[in-house]
Amino acid sequence: MVNHRRNSHIRNPLICNRKPSFLSITAYVILLFALSIFVFILYSKDILEDEQNKPLPVLEKLKPDQLGDDQLWEASFSHGLHPCVKPTSKYKAAQVWDRYITVRSNGGLNQMRAGIADMVAVARIMNATLVIPQLDKSSFWQDTSTFSDIFDELHFIKTLQQDVRVVKELPKELQDVPRVRKHFTSWSGMSYYEEMTQLWKDHQLIHVAKSDSRLANNDLPLDIQRLRCRALYHALRFSPSINGLGKKLVERLRSHAERYIALHLRYEKDMLSFTGCTYGLTDAESEELRIMRENTNHWKIKNINSTEQRIGGFCPLTPKEVGVFLQALGYPPSTLIYIAAGEIYGGNAHLAELTSRFPNVVFKEMLATEEELKSFSKHASQTAALDYIISIESDVFIPSHSGNMARAVEGHRRFLGHRKTITPDRKRLVEIFDRLEAGQLEENSVSHLVRQMHKNRQGALRKRGGAPSGIKGRARFRLEESFYQNPYSECICRSKDTER
Template sequence: MAVFLDGDNSNGLALFSVPASGGKSKYDIWRSKDSEFFYGCSNASSKFAKADAITRLNRYLLIATSGGLNQQRTGIIDAVVAARILNASLVVPKLDQRSYWKDASNFEDIFDVDWFMSALSDDLHILKELPQNGPKVYTMRVPRKCNERCYEKRVLPVIMKRHAVRLTKFDYRLANRLETDLQKLRCRVNYRALKFTYPILEMGKQLVQRMRAMSEHYIALHLRFEPDMLAFSGCYYGGGDKERKELGTIRRRWKTLHGSNPDKARRQGRCPLTPEEVGLMLRALGYGSDIHIYVASGEVYGGEETLAPLKSLFPNFHSKDTLASKEELEQFAKFSSRMAALDFIVCDESDVFVTNNNGNMAKILAGRRRYFGHKPTIRPNAKKLNKLFLNKGNMTWEEFAAKVHSYQRGFMGLPNEVRPGRGEFHENPSTCICENSDARLKSLRKFGAGKESTRREGEDTEDHDGDDDAEVTDPDSDGDVILQERRPVNETTFDYDGISSDEPELEDILSD
């Protein structure tokens, strides 16, 4: 057993002893309850006209994406929909090669461009380049959360006059709520058309196979604990004056950030869980020390010292660097987006996916895992868990584990966990998820079930306050636009208000 003791036990504090085993669980820790009754459904309706019928001649849309791989992915998805709204042909998007991530990759280096064009041929005309002697490109930017009417009002008159328009910094420039066929088009782009190139797919497949060769099941953890991320959060992790000085120096690079208030940040659930806290959460949820865990991360603040408690809890600790040789990774290593794509594949194929911070990669993967079968996807209920971690020395392990189960209700990736239409669409693509009601009815008859309980299998309602449900506020409900869409109430999140467009590096750091 690993033993953690906060304070002096002679003063009555409980011995906090972490078991090596995950213990017996009331539910299957490797699958989501009722997932077999739901499936992805993104086919166009009969009313959705073919591309040939709606595309206007001499009308071209170009976009410039921004941020890391997954933020750029959202821009590509939304660009297809924007072109459809404008009855325009889309020129294959240009990827961001100048930001913080400094990746010179083009679209065709990461995604199979021919597959992309073919998969969407019924929905949109897509060109690799503008026609020779085509119109001069006019550059503009649209507001974030711009809906159909917004595009028709702001962009349509320009593209009708100029014929070719490039929309810059195209991230979150499309409203969260759109009419049903456009939402389904979003899903077709995301889940069908965007396929990684063969070299990326093959290397990713090998990494997954190597994880499977060691264990039937594995967990993938997307760990964001970089110094820049922590400095922005304004949180304090117990590293004394050294930590305050180091993170404070980084934070002062951004003039628009207010002074940090670590206690307030933790109370509000804005502090990413530490690697140790992630490990404790997983153990409390039933995952033992024998389980293999794949970690996708950048630079971890504190390095091996910070990772040591997680590795102690889960010794079978892997990354792409431990699974593959330098020679195998050589063709990807100089390109951050291609390396991120490898992590994406291994995380997507995992039996359980967990994150300590709900950034773009975590959101995209959460939506994808919902669409393809509701595989368990664990998001920390940070507001509740942060309080629990602070007080863990005052309780037994059994009490701690029971509270983790209670607090994580609604944060496990179960079907219908978030109300349809709420939250960021790429994270909760409810329009594209259908229920097989006939199969559910047959199952109820087979097992002689009566009225279904509204409580999830294995859930505990102790200490679960009514206002802490994993409800997601509507990203389109107010006029203020933030870098990333609003999160569930207690989810690890950051407040992006106040980020200046004069500080693009800060946006890029946060845009995995």
Template sequence: MLLDPLSIFCLLLNSDTLGSSIHSGDSLHGWALISLTFYALCRCKNGGLITDAVVAARILNATLIIPKLDQKSFWKDASDFAEIFDVDWFISSLSKDVKIIKQLPRKGGKVIGTPYTMRVPRKCAPTCYETRVLPVLLKKHIVQLTKFDYRLSNKLEIDLQKLRCRVNYHALRFTDRIQEMGDRLIQRMKAKSKHFIALHLRFEPDMLAFSGCYYGGGEKERTELGAMRKRWKTLHTSNPDKERRHGKCPLTPEEVGLMLRALGFGKDVHIYVASGEVYGGEETLAPLKALFPNFHSKETLASKEELAPFATFSSRMAALDFIVCDGSDVFVTNNNGNMAKMLAGRRRYFGHRRTIRPNAKKLYSVFLNRTSMTWEVFASKVRTCQKGFMGEPNEVRPGRGEFHENPSTCICENSKEESATTSHFQPKIGIENGKPNSTRSIHKDNISSDEDSDWRYFDYGENIPLGSSLNGTDQEYNLFIGSEVPDLQEMFSD
């Protein structure tokens, strides 16, 4: 995937009345404008920070102005919000929650006011916005909140959590052109195989540099990535071995391929790979392609003419990958970054569909010592490490994980048995007029805690069984998991 682009959200404070939680009974005179500057994740339609911007507008009883994406970021993408998302749908579907307009107010042909820049703490609660942002907003009229990434509390009241779900899973949808092309790619994958895996492979040069990890490329890699790391003041001094021991390094293409084969996915499985420019190119991808020769991407599934409207825009290309990953039978990632979290949450919300994420911290020693063990021992150790990371319905313990990866307050569960047997594409929550169906009970016990939630240190319930797909109880997944891997021993010993 790509670096998150800088985006700007603006909030025009409603002057008629304030919500009861903000200065109840007071009235405002005139107007106030607030713009939120942050790194939005719309390159993969995860909606997370856009969602939080909407909720912030709701907390402040403000009018939201749709984002203007920075076109000068690392990826030089000229796309704006309306070229990625259906703006009219975004506005209309949230009309009962937040007032949204398409552009900043103007007077005499000019945008009114100059922003006052400030920043809120990470995971700022509603009271934090009321005490820190609102007074400045009222005084300065225009406020710019910089670096708006995870600047809203993970733990909110149920109504605000439901609003997050309405924004993320219902209000944000791609333009027709993007959605239709994404659906076409899914159809072509289904034509090749009834079931397929989608792999989100983050192995771009900038991502590897940012990770601070070393991937075995010798002095050439150290020089190239070291030069890139100087863009970030502290990364060039990091300890690569320590980063990998702590599980902070994404798996290499070969490692993720070996992990999947160890989990039982056969050589005949068709795999769609969502990726940007892979560091090392075909040489780096060769081991993965040897493990899974039925290797596909949007470039192999579609013609250059079909991809022409998207090819020069990294956001739109990433949106196509997001659609295919979301439509896969099994979604796999070599990292636990934002796109992985958002897809995991989406696949929980719209009925259970499996998401496999690597337990990189435990897999580190297994991969480090793999040449000293047989394939059978290696595979057994991988399966043990992956307990709790296989995308089981109740895998994330209550109170753990960011809301966007575990939207438990918006998911109805009639019983544990129903949750475990839900079909891949059957929604578990009813939505009427953009709001949860009140005839179903909302699970209220699993509001995520507001603690530091770096994925690498989560306890994902690693004492639970590895997963039904590996013990023969899930027929859908057993259709494309193979138990015999006679070709691997020779490859593994290389």
């Protein structure tokens, strides 16, 4: 009908009176072509709608190694983000004060690092000179390392010279002067430390017994927050020997594979004993951990229900669970995995549950020679620093449990441009693993569930988390997300023109 009207219209001599037969044929061909295009579009639309209405997910039908490199390795959300730690125009250079703060840093490497950064800011607030901190030598690891063994001391002093006066040791005339020993209240803000300046009326020297968690995570002036970042990410550089070997190990990893995952596998004896997690262990191993917990005086909780711990998501993932997790995310068996951790409890007997799925697993002892590691032996904080460097430089970082190392690396990677960091949702993963073990789920279904569950847990830009709702009083400060785990937005800007 349409064609008939179109042809009769073309034959009208008022429209065209030259070669009507040729033009009629041409118009007819054009009309047929246009009509075929129209039908094709309608048909394609129906096909697309049918595809969209098919049962989801498509990922469920993909094999683990079918995901593209960009999905597995790239942090597409990092574009436009960069560190911003410059002081504001109101910030004044440090003054020379005859009041001094000495500090005993407590905990492992990353607990001490965060505590030292806090104490730099505290010294600034209290208008005091900071003496190079003493490191913890009585912790679980019994590490005798000094500040200069782990950090570049001169670099630390020089980098902070516009912020805080830092000295290697007390002046001789003050070394025997009585000092006030102070336990500063945890997660305190500006007003608290401004009140503490009253101590200078009667004392010239304050000794801080613990350095960890001395400052609040939030509601501090921008310049104080940025000072914390300058202290942690710029001033606290590792010693030349640690930094040099760390870079060498990264280069050796890159020579084996273009990309690698740094896995912080917290399946170590002290962690399992402390958390009371015995899932997958033998009765003898479980008893050994119980005795260790019972005999460790500063661990307050002695009786722990391992099943409840695991269901609540408080246990480190086991090597087997990590293997299933990585497989479900889509990483191929050939993936190079660096284990950033100490000795795995149970050795190869438990580690084999990971290496059976991912055979390319390496430790620092496999990358470095005995001679290179000789000076680091029996110094847990120094070997932890090597793990830290390799984890920061990895293409993907995955911690099997939350802790000081996991939080510190995540925060540093955010600071450097939100490099890909996948944080397992342990509580929900346990449910999936148990259903898989019971035969209630197929591996393809596990892949889809795990990927969906973790699509928003890969280090993308987000605000720092506050305390859970309903928590009041000082308890809420303890439950806020650590500033050093996510220094956005004070120390991370979207573009250069937003730096304040």
